[in-house]
Amino acid sequence: MYQVLYRKWRPQVFADVIGQPQVTKTLQNELTAGRVAHAYLFTGCRGTGKTTCAKILAKAVNCLHPKDGDPCGECEICRGVQDGSIMDIVEIDAASNNGVDNIRMLREEANFTPAVAKYRVYIIDEVHMLSAGAFNALLKTLEEPPAHVIFILATTEVQKIPATILSRCQRFDFHRIAPEEIAARLRYIAGQEGASLDEEAAMLLARLADGAMRDALSLLDQCLGRSRDVTVEVVNAAAGLAGREHLFRLTDAVKEQDSAAALSVIDEMHKAGKDMARLCEEFSSHLRSLMLIKTMKDARPLIAVTNSEYEQMEKQALTVPLPVILHGLDTMQDALERMYRGVDRRTEIEMAFLKLCCPELDDSKAALLRRIGALEKRAPAAVSGLTAPVSQPEPQVQTAPVPVKPVSIPTPQATPETSSPPEEQPASAAKPTKAAASAKSVVELAENAQPLAEWPEIVQTLKQYSRTIAAAFRGTKAYVSGGYVLIDSGNEMAFSLLRESSQRDSMRRAIQQVTGKVYKLGPYRPADKQEQARDPLKLMAERAEKAGIDVVEE
Ligand SMILES: Nc1ncnc2c1ncn2[C@@H]1O[C@H](COP(=O)(O)OP(=O)(O)OP(=O)(O)O)[C@@H](O)[C@H]1O
Ligand SMILES: [Mg+2]
Ligand SMILES: [Zn+2]
Numbered sequence: 001m002y003q004v005l006y007r008k009w010r011p012q013v014f015a016d017v018i019g020q021p022q023v024t025k026t027l028q029n030e031l032t033a034g035r036v037a038h039a040y041l042f043t044g045c046r047g048t049g050k051t052t053c054a055k056i057l058a059k060a061v062n063c064l065h066p067k068d069g070d071p072c073g074e075c076e077i078c079r080g081v082q083d084g085s086i087m088d089i090v091e092i093d094a095a096s097n098n099g100v101d102n103i104r105m106l107r108e109e110a111n112f113t114p115a116v117a118k119y120r121v122y123i124i125d126e127v128h129m130l131s132a133g134a135f136n137a138l139l140k141t142l143e144e145p146p147a148h149v150i151f152i153l154a155t156t157e158v159q160k161i162p163a164t165i166l167s168r169c170q171r172f173d174f175h176r177i178a179p180e181e182i183a184a185r186l187r188y189i190a191g192q193e194g195a196s197l198d199e200e201a202a203m204l205l206a207r208l209a210d211g212a213m214r215d216a217l218s219l220l221d222q223c224l225g226r227s228r229d230v231t232v233e234v235v236n237a238a239a240g241l242a243g244r245e246h247l248f249r250l251t252d253a254v255k256e257q258d259s260a261a262a263l264s265v266i267d268e269m270h271k272a273g274k275d276m277a278r279l280c281e282e283f284s285s286h287l288r289s290l291m292l293i294k295t296m297k298d299a300r301p302l303i304a305v306t307n308s309e310y311e312q313m314e315k316q317a318l319t320v321p322l323p324v325i326l327h328g329l330d331t332m333q334d335a336l337e338r339m340y341r342g343v344d345r346r347t348e349i350e351m352a353f354l355k356l357c358c359p360e361l362d363d364s365k366a367a368l369l370r371r372i373g374a375l376e377k378r379a380p381a382a383v384s385g386l387t388a389p390v391s392q393p394e395p396q397v398q399t400a401p402v403p404v405k406p407v408s409i410p411t412p413q414a415t416p417e418t419s420s421p422p423e424e425q426p427a428s429a430a431k432p433t434k435a436a437a438s439a440k441s442v443v444e445l446a447e448n449a450q451p452l453a454e455w456p457e458i459v460q461t462l463k464q465y466s467r468t469i470a471a472a473f474r475g476t477k478a479y480v481s482g483g484y485v486l487i488d489s490g491n492e493m494a495f496s497l498l499r500e501s502s503q504r505d506s507m508r509r510a511i512q513q514v515t516g517k518v519y520k521l522g523p524y525r526p527a528d529k530q531e532q533a534r535d536p537l538k539l540m541a542e543r544a545e546k547a548g549i550d551v552v553e554e
């Protein structure tokens with residue numbers, strides 16, 4: 001059976017681990033001197049050797065004939081660990097065993113002396129995934145560790161580890177590996193595999209891997225699937241967009257303000273098991289590349305991608321205005337910070353992309369700059385306060401504040417004239433006179449509204465259908481009036497979620513499940529709330545409109 005390269009070439013001794021001397025040399029020295037800690041923490045970027053070094057260390061402390069701090073690989077202990085017949089070395093994936101019971105069990109078990117080895121070693125991988133209770137249980141063990149037990153904790157996200165745990169571990173930081181070192185190791189492995197890999201191709205692979213040896217080996221695997229003689233052309237063909245096409249699609253969605261498209265890409269990635277924080281990082285790095293291409297004469301040397309991908313980036317960079325890119329970078333940064341503070345990652349990334357697709361719902365500075373930029377392009381005179389006639393707007397301005405999607409929620413600007421606020425009317429039909437009439441009917445509905453007592457229960461029920469809208473509407477109120485459920489939320493983001501017909505369906509279903517009735521949906525806007533709901537930029541857009549330019553928001 002074919003074994004992927006990165007598994008087959010997992011180093012078995014410290015000497016084969018590249019690019020991490022601050023870890024390997026230190027550990028080797030300490031082991032040679034007979035100094036063994038009871039808890040180690042390995043942290044740093046993915047694919048740089050944390051799990052690998054944890055396994056080597058587990059062997060090295062137990063090896064019967066260690067050499068310079070490295071395991072011999074031949075004694076019965078080394079062989080037993082390798083073939084999995086020795087039970088004293090336990091690997092735990094904290095991502096799937098993150099409960100307090102898992103750690104309690106481990107504590108009980110740790111009290112027994114090892115069966116054959118000198119130390120019982122627990123490798124807890126992805127340790128940041130432990131629950132708060134599990135961390136507490138682990139802390140108790142770390143405070144008074146049995147003499148024959150060693151813990152090796154590994155994680156990419158050290159900021160999520162409680163300080164009480166950190167202070168009891170000897171910490172090692174794994175760095176991104178330099179491209180030259182990766183390239184040399186790739187050439188060695190290719191040689192051992194009986195294939196050829198030229199120097200330039202090795203460097204290109206190394207740059208694409210961005211410091212992670214595992215990624216470099218996966219890419220090499222893809223290349224070897226095409227040819228045993230790996231050249232730059234082979235790398236370019238094999239890596240292609242290297243599964244990064246979704247970043248282009250997300251950028252297009254943001255540029256075209258198409259939140260449905262963005263959410264569907266996110267959904268695809270989530271189903272494929274992609275970590276949402278990682279997706280944020282990759283999207284940021286894609287935007288950064290677009291920014292460099294737009295602002296520098298020659299950004300090629302700074303962007304580690306294949307030539308064909310670079311060409312595609314150049315094309316995309318032409319179509320995306322700089323304020324859109326900056327808004328994107330800003331929003332991703334915020335989203336990442338919140339994710340690391342423990343907010344639900346999927347909800348967070350969905351919210352972030354909604355803000356990017358509907359900048360009028362985001363009151364951050366970057367969003368405002370983006371909207372002003374778009375308005376200026378369409379109506380420079382109106383924006384600067386003049387009402388002089390303005391020439392027609394450029395035909396293909398990409399960031400014009402005209403959402404592509406119809407709007408379901410009646411808003412003062414949005415809904416055409418009807419006796420009651422209808423759902424799902426095409427947005428582009430909106431005109432100020434008509435808007436005024438429908439705004440009135442929204443107010444009328446609000447006047448006769450009765451509080452909907454079951455609303456908290458409905459929001460709770462909503463979780464089964466969509467965690468995102470459930471989170472967005474948590475803590476809001478709702479009223480019933482004339483076949484409508486009117487939702488009272490100051491958070492325009494929440495309403496924007498309901499633009500998605502699937503989200504609207506979820507909401508209706510949850511309401512029906514709790515109340516037994518089918519309702520239409522609308523915002524709760526009593527008369528006195530109408531004025532304060534006005535957005536200064538919308539007013540500005542209206543001024544532009546009066547100047548004879550078609551700027552219709554929603
Ligand atoms: N420093 C390194 N030297 C040599 N090979 C490496 C190194 N780092 C990673 N590799 C290769 O990549 C594979 C994966 O590495 P490893 O599992 O140790 O990464 P990790 O840091 O634990 O990543 P993750 O955070 O994703 O768990 C190894 O099997 C090995 O082939
Ligand atoms: Mg690992
Ligand atoms: Zn040995």
